[in-house]
Amino acid sequence: MHLFPAPSPAMGVRIKAGLFAGTVIATGMITGLITGSVLPRAAHAADLDALEEQIAHIQAEQRELQKALVSVQKQIAARRAAGGAETSAEHGGGVSSHHIASAHASMLHGVREEAEVESPHEEGPGLAMPSHPHGMATALNHHRATGPDAQPVFSGAHDTPDVESVVGHRAEDVVARLADNSVGPHGRETAGAQAAGALGDHGVFRLGPITLILGGYLDAAAVEENRHTATGTFNFWQDIPYRNESRYHTDNFEGSARYSRLSLMARGNVDAHSTISGFFEMDFGAGAATTDAYESNSYAFRMRQAYLAYDNSDLDFHFLAGQAWSMLTPGRIGITPRQESLPETIESSMLAGQTWTRQLQFRFVKDFLQHRLWAGLSIENSATLYDTTGFTDNSGAVTLPNGKIATISTNGTGLTNSAPFSNEIAPDIIGKIAWDPHWGHYEIEGILHFPHDRVATLGSGHNNTSIAGGGGGSMVLPVVPHKVELRLAGLAGVGIGRYGSVLLPDATLNAQGEPAPLPSIQGTGGIVAHPNPLLDVYGFFGYQAAGRSYFSANGANYGYGNPAYNNAGCGIELSDASTCTGNTRSVMEATAGAWYRFFHGRYGTMEAGVQLAYSRRSAWSGQGGAPDTSLSEVFMDFRYLPFQ
Template sequence: MTTFSLLPAPASRQMRTWLCVGTILATGLLSMQLSGTAYAAEDETASLEALEHQMAQIQEQQKALQKALMGMQKQIAAHRAALTHGGGSSATQSAVSGSSHHTLTTARNTTTGSGTGHKGWSPETGSEDVGIESAGTTATAMNTPHTTGRHVTGPDAQPVFSGQDDHPDVEAVIGHRAEDMISRIAENSVGPHARETAGGQAAGALGDHGVFHMGPVTLILGGFLDAAAVVENRHIASGTFNYWQAMPYPNESRYHTNNFEGSARYSRISLMARGNVDTHSTISGFFEMDFGAGAATTDAYESNSYAFRMRQAYLAYDNSDLNFHFLAGQAWSMLTPGRIGIIPRQESLPETVESSMLAGQTWARQLQFRFVKDFLQHRLWLGLSIENSATLYDTTGFTSSDGTVTLPNGKTATVSSNGTGLTNDAPFSNEIAPDVIGKVAWDPHWGHYEAVGILHFPHDRVASLGQGHNNTAIAGGGGGSMVLPVLPHKVEVRLAGLAGVGIGRYGSVLLPDATLKADGDVAPIPSIQATGGVIAHPTPRVDVYGFFGYQEAGRRYSNYGGGAYGYGNPNYSNLGCETELSTLGCTTNTRSVMEATVGAWYRFFKGHYGTVEAGAQLAYSRRDAWKGQGGGPDTSMSQIFLDFRYLPFQ
């Protein structure tokens, strides 16, 4: 019988060559593991390091093999499509389908090594927990090439190459996480967050534990149990969540006393539900909660009963045919720096133990409607986000109560109202429009780069008896970030910054967005914030980091009839700032806050039961005030953070 090949001769030779290489690699992996096991009897620690190094090298070779196999799949798909449109025979199409099936099955077996679907260390993500679907699920997809079904596509899976939409021929290897797929395609040498649960990152479950299938929907558990404490040389009753504007000056007694506080309140749980709408689109929902809220019944002396709170809750739709992505719900603001494209759960956040992360860090978690399109094989990303607005006002110098401000001309300005009904009794600012945020992200072969801009519209109403008018200001700013993989998956440098007017609340220090002029008009306050850091992963079990952050607010003030108003007014009195319990006055509008910190995480247990890790961090912060009468005081604080964390699903 004569056998016909639809592939060009070089492609056929290339396929045979790579299949041979795959077989050799699989055999080599088995022999290396056996030799490593024998060596472990002599020196267990040294053999583990040798195995990890060998596995890393083999995985790099497997990566090249997978790329070649995907190229072959594309060639097969192209030939099949040409034959289909050109009236090729069914026998010929079956031959192509068989070739595709054989190629991808080989890729699966080469990747997993044993076909068991167990996870291993991946040089692409720097994670020991990257996994694929179980062998049973994948094998079923491979062995039923002509059965109509729904493909896992979009950012949650490898691309599907099929000649006919209603009769898919090839099912790709399925990754558990969308960000795993994007990192393999983009190849920016950054990849997903290598330690995604360090600090504020918890991105969901990895590997084959914490993943449940309920019909067409997959449920993925994530989160951790956290026990953290801080020792500091100033008393700030905020625990491991720094509120830098509460950092005391010498006129307060808490400036002169040390403080210890510990809690498990930042333990976290997350749940993702994901299903396939059709061949090219995926829908997912994500919940993330912790106990960070302080309810009215919280008792710090006995029960320590902190309230369950929503961190994130959103739905996401991803379409791999249109390269379109939509998100609706509460998530990290699109202003937050990222690591790969414009993808949720891949924010570039510092790995610090402190829950407030870092002074100068740009972030918010709020309602948004996000629209993203990617181009050039997932390298260029454009995003537009409509997000909830909330103006943070400073009313120093004015008499204010419950959101109303008495102006020196006798009129009243209303900037906020206290919540009612199911909303807590706290100020909610008057807003006339949402914040509008735009972002462009670029993922070349080396590094991740972003540029971002925001428009904000602070709004108030000024009234006297029987008449009044509204005031709206246009505020906003711009900035950017980058992640530089100096040594890919070993050492990286992160830089980020944002500058503008009326956007201070988007920094961790929570400097004000705006103040009021003497006539009640809105006066947006200029601000700038920046962070930089170096993160190293010397071994798969250890992370070491160092960060520096800075945030500053400018002056916006006015004087009327001998009175001083606004933010940073030089006529304010600071005469009593240096004397404990002084009554001479200490206005202390914050000019700037900086923080320098170093720390490390060590994972001393890691396996199918999850990960147990410990972290330690040393931080130094400094707060400077705008100068007034008596000068401009400053204060500082030193802190030691300690943390033990159990991540059962990672």
């Protein structure tokens, strides 16, 4: 049984004409409001707000009519494909106005009901998730939109509506097709979204065929801590002092606006199914040679992310090239840039045990099963963090017990800073599979890394390459969908310590000068709650640990975590540095905090955050014991997000 009789050739014209007439009427209403009773009172803010609400209401009705039109034309296209001529003969070749009106009212009611399901946080900070597996594709794919609200585009034979290339008002910065996993993309105003690189919906501009979208915020953050670490709101856990240093016994306060951020996306539509985009994200987190903490506090502008992306919704293929969050970083939906699962913490180092880097990569991703199964391969820039405790290290030229020289790194020159850059023979290779069922997000991942050096003596030498790597996974469990979620992530292997926030070493050297990858493990767990659209509350625990590799030769001790190292002076203030080696074995952190958005509207969002954190650093045992130390911190932050 068919819902409609066969459509006449003029049916689409009549519906479009009706929609056009509705638009004209709506425009006339707005004009009348502006030229009539509202304009004389425009000086009053309340009247302006009322006018904007009326305009928003009219626009909402137009969008519902537009959705209804899409649904009708889609059914017409399906009927034509199934043999519209035969059906037309059977039903008399026409569509009565009664049928059209009834169907339109029914579909409009359905659209309203679906909108209520898809947009439970319309007034809040969240990005709504459709209930139908194709709904997110409809809401997130963009094609020739002329404004931030959804605009349908028709292409192909018989004007078949291409509903998969419609973008929603709250999804301007999402280009990949996603399925509903009850987790969904980050709520745009959340600190997790800001860390990942969320863009705004206020700063959207059209420049010919290109859409420009602004993001970022002004940030004023400070920390009060019971040790003097001189790292501000960035925790460098391996610098937490032992009791032998006087700064262990002094408190410290430090604040800065250096982590204020600015981002920009430029995006264009190649055709109905493919989109290209470029994304930039910058802040002032780098310390320049001229930085003066006593007067100007002038920090350097630095690149956080800069990449291009190509997304094809017909082939379900996604490509990314440039500097971005490593694909090894846990995600929350699909394998999608700017949807990394990052903690909501104020500290710019995020959380001990968090898996991440930002680096150059060439990422290839394919999704399957209506965007629920994702597979990705990423070729990423490699680097090896070496520990050379016990060796004589002359700017990367390490003297071995046999007198040979192992070259592990070279200081940068030219336009590159003078820090060590390790020898690397190949990029890191990362693979990931992500699964988005109707409840939760799940990932498994693996990495291959190839530490490389050269050992030489006068007149001859040879190269050495080791194979390192590991695997892990993550999950986001929506305990209460879009309200409370549990996050778990972990990574284990050898030679991959730099992928954790603590930056434990990847490798040391053996007696022959070959890279000796160190075992490594890291993990995080936490719970995040959104009691209402203005409040986020979180608690996290993180842990990262490194194994040890060592040897002794000619009466001397070498390597990482050697039990023959002297730790006897680690608990004695002002003791000689040679009596406290203290190679880090593990770091843990427990933290809790909250963000409150006390202003939120068309002028942007103002939010405040507070965080309590406790960290403990433990060392490998040596002569004199296994020292440990701790750090307690209170973080405070104010942020203004003009584009959110």
